[in-house]
Amino acid sequence: xxxxxxxxxxxxxxxxxxxxxxxxxxxxxxxxxxxxxxxxxxxxxxxxxxxxxxxxxxxxxxxxxxxxxxxxxxxxxxxxxxxxxxxxxxxxxx
Amino acid sequence: xxxxxxxxxxxxxxxxxxxxxxxxxxxxxxxxxxxxxxxxxxxxxxxxxxxxxxxxxxxxxxxxxxxxxxxxxxxxxxxxxxxxxxxxxxxxxxxxxxxxxxxxxxxxxxxxxxxxxxxxxxxxxxxxxxxxxxxxxxxxxxxxxxxxxxxxxxxxxxxxxxxxxxxxxxxxxxxxxxxxxxxxxxxxxxxxxxxxxxxxxxxxxxxxxxxxxxxxxxxxxxxxxxxxxxxxxxxxxxxxxxxxxxxxxxxxxxxxxxxxxxxxxxxxxxxxxxxxxxxxxxxxxxxxxxxxxxxxx
Numbered sequence: 001x002x003x004x005x006x007x008x009x010x011x012x013x014x015x016x017x018x019x020x021x022x023x024x025x026x027x028x029x030x031x032x033x034x035x036x037x038x039x040x041x042x043x044x045x046x047x048x049x050x051x052x053x054x055x056x057x058x059x060x061x062x063x064x065x066x067x068x069x070x071x072x073x074x075x076x077x078x079x080x081x082x083x084x085x086x087x088x089x090x091x092x093x094x
Numbered sequence: 095x096x097x098x099x100x101x102x103x104x105x106x107x108x109x110x111x112x113x114x115x116x117x118x119x120x121x122x123x124x125x126x127x128x129x130x131x132x133x134x135x136x137x138x139x140x141x142x143x144x145x146x147x148x149x150x151x152x153x154x155x156x157x158x159x160x161x162x163x164x165x166x167x168x169x170x171x172x173x174x175x176x177x178x179x180x181x182x183x184x185x186x187x188x189x190x191x192x193x194x195x196x197x198x199x200x201x202x203x204x205x206x207x208x209x210x211x212x213x214x215x216x217x218x219x220x221x222x223x224x225x226x227x228x229x230x231x232x233x234x235x236x237x238x239x240x241x242x243x244x245x246x247x248x249x250x251x252x253x254x255x256x257x258x259x260x261x262x263x264x265x266x267x268x269x270x271x272x273x274x275x276x277x278x279x280x281x282x283x284x285x286x287x288x289x290x291x292x293x294x295x296x297x298x299x300x301x302x303x304x305x306x307x308x309x310x311x312x313x314x315x316x317x318x319x320x321x322x323x324x325x326x327x328x329x330x331x332x333x334x335x336x337x338x339x340x341x342x343x344x345x346x347x348x349x350x351x352x353x354x355x356x357x358x359x360x361x362x363x364x365x366x367x368x369x370x371x372x373x374x375x376x377x378x379x380x381x382x383x384x385x386x387x388x389x390x391x
Contacts, residue, residue: 061300061359065292068299075302079135 002093009085017077023070031060101177108176111169115162116232122158123234135309138240156240163225163237167218193217204362205369212365219247220361227301227353231345238353239301241294248290251364255289255371262373263380293363300356304348312341 038056042049126141138154145151174190182188197217202210223238230236237243259267271282319336 057355058359058362061355062296062363064300065296068296068303071303072295072299075306079137 002089005089006086009089010082013077013082013085016081017074020070020073020077023073024067027064027067030063034059034063104176105173108169108173112166112173113169115165115169116229116234119159119162119229119234120232123155127155135306138235154240154242155235156237156243159229159234160222160226160237160243163222163229167221167225170221200362201365204365206374208372208374209365209369212368216361216365219251219364220357223247223297223357223360224354227349227357230301230305230349230353236301236305236353238297238356239305241298244298245290245294247297247360248294251293251367252290254364255367258368258372262376266373266376289367293360297356297360300352304344304352308341308344308348311344312337315340 034056038052041052045052122141123139127139138156140152140154141158143150143152174186174193176186177184178187178190182191194213194217197220198210198213201213201216205212226237226243228236230239259270271279271286273282315336316334319334323330323335
C-alpha cells in the first residue's frame with residue numbers, strides 16, 4: 001500500500017514537472033518575435049545595430065522570466081517535492 | 095626606489111586577498127564535502143549548523159562562497175585603486191576609471207541626477223552577481239544558484255524601492271494601491287510583491303538551469319563514452335573521451351554569457367524599479383512646502 005502511495009506521489013511530481021515546462025512555449029515564441037523584429041530594424045537601419053542588439057538581448061532576458069517560473073517549478077517538483085511529500089506521508093502514517 | 099618596493103609588496107598582498115578567498119572556499123569544499131558517487135544534482139552543502147533558540151542556523155556552502163566573493167571583490171577594488179594619481183600612469187587605474195565611468199553613465203542615464211549617488215551600490219550588486227556566477231568556473235558552488243542568496247538581494251532592492259516610494263508621503267503610497275478603482279487593491283498588492291519574486295526567480299532560474307543542463311549533458315556524455323569506448327584497454331577505457339569539448343562550449347554560454355547577462359539585468363532592473371517608483375514631483379512639492387513652512391516659522 002505504501003509503495004503505491006509513494007508511486008502515486010512520484011508520478012504526480014513527474015507529470016506536474018512536465019506540465020510546468022509547457023511554460024517554455026510562450027517565451028520561445030516571444031523571443032523569436034523579438035529577434036525577428038530586431039533583424040528587420042537592423043535591415044532598415046544598419047548603423048543602429050549595436051543599440052538594437054543590446055536592447056533585444058535585454059528584452060529577451062526579461063521575457064524569459066515566465067519560462068523560468070515554469071522551469072523553477074519543474075526543478076522543484078523533480079528534486080525537492082518528492083522527498084518532501086514522502087516525508088509528509090510517512091509522518092502522517094506514524 | 096624603496097617606496098616602489100613597498101608598493102609592490104602591498105600589490106602582491108592585495109592580489110593575494112583577491113585570490114585567497116577562492117582558494118579557501120575550494121579547500122573548504124574539498125575538506126567538508128563527502129565524496130559523491132558520479133554526478134549528482136544537489137542543493138548547497140550544509141557545512142555546519144549553529145544552534146539558535148527558535149531554529150538552528152545552517153551555514154551553507156553558498157553563504158560561505160558569497161562571503162568569499164565579497165572579500166575577493168574588496169581585494170580587487172583595493173588593488174585597482176592602489177597608488178592612483180591625478181594623471182593616470184598605470185593600466186589598472188585606467189581600468190578602474192573606465193568601470194566607474196561606465197557605471198556612472200548607466201546610473202545617470204537610467205535613474206536621473208537625483209540618484210547619482212547610487213552608482214557604487216549598482217556597481218556592487220553587478221560585481222557580486224557576476225563574480226558569484228563566474229565562481230562556478232572554478233568548480234565552486236555558485237551562490238547565485240541558491241535561491242536564498244538571490245532572494246536576499248531582491249528583498250534588499252524591494253526595501254529600497256519601498257523607501258523611495260514612501261518619500262512622496264505615506265498617503266500617496268497607500269492611495270497608489272487603490273488606483274484606478276479600489277477593487278484593484280489585491281491585484282496591485284500582488285503586483286508589488288511580484289517584483290522581488292520575479293527578480294530573484296529570474297536570476298536563480300537562469301543560473302540553476304545552466305547548472306542542471308550542463309550536469310545532465312556531462313552525465314550523458316560520460317555514459318555514452320563508457321558504452322562506446324569501454325572496450326579500450328586499461329585506463330583508456332575508463333576515461334570519458336566524449337566529455338572533452340562540448341561541456342566547455344555549454345559552459346561558455348551558461349556560465350559566462352548567462353551569468354554576466356543576469357548580473358547586468360539585475361542591476362539594470364534595480365535602477366529602473368527604484369527610479370520609476372520614486373515620485374519625483376510629489377517629493378519636490380513636499381520639500382518646497384516644508385522649506386516654506388520652516389521659513390515662515
